Amino acid sequence: MQTTPTRVVRPIDGKAGFLGSIGVRFMLDGDTSDGGFSLVEHPMSARALAAPLHRHNREDEYSYVIEGRMGALLGDDALEAGPGDLVLKPRGEWHTFWNAGDDPCRILEIIAPAGFESFFDELVDLGGVAQADPAILGELCERYALEMDPSSVPGLIERFGVRFPAEPLTR
DSSP, rough: OOOOOOOOOOOTTTTTEEEESEEEEEEOOOOTTTEEEEEEEEEEEBBBOOSSSEEEEOOEEEEEEEEEEEEEEEEEEEEEEOOTTTEEOTTOOOEEEOSSSSSSSEEEEEEESSTTHHHHHHHHHHHHHHTOOOHHHHHHHHHEEEEEEGHHHHHHHHHHBBBBSSOOOOO
């Protein structure tokens, strides 16, 4: 009988980067899960808006709150989630999320199927969503079947009292 070796992803493991408003740490990619899912951690500074309203056409996302308060707009529903809560963001639904508090927030983001983690990797290299050339960002979104509505940002800032772009979370 063949056994799979035990693997541990430690807090210092995984490439870390900044997406322009929130952080990202790559924990598991599609190669590790045979394409089933990827796992990233998103650290967020106080009141940081993660992204404009957007929707994925190929993958579902699940946000597990580790620390702090995460706000989310899922379609027309606004909600808040705390440590231990899991927020489901199905493909095809317009959504965004943010740190809903004045303390740090950290979530684990499960993306299924895998592949979208590469979007984050490319976005880090572009300097994040707020710094990326709009034409290059548009091409990146198209390649990953992501629709994004940058015009939603001012309304999200006003409605939820968030910041975009925000500063990286430092500890």
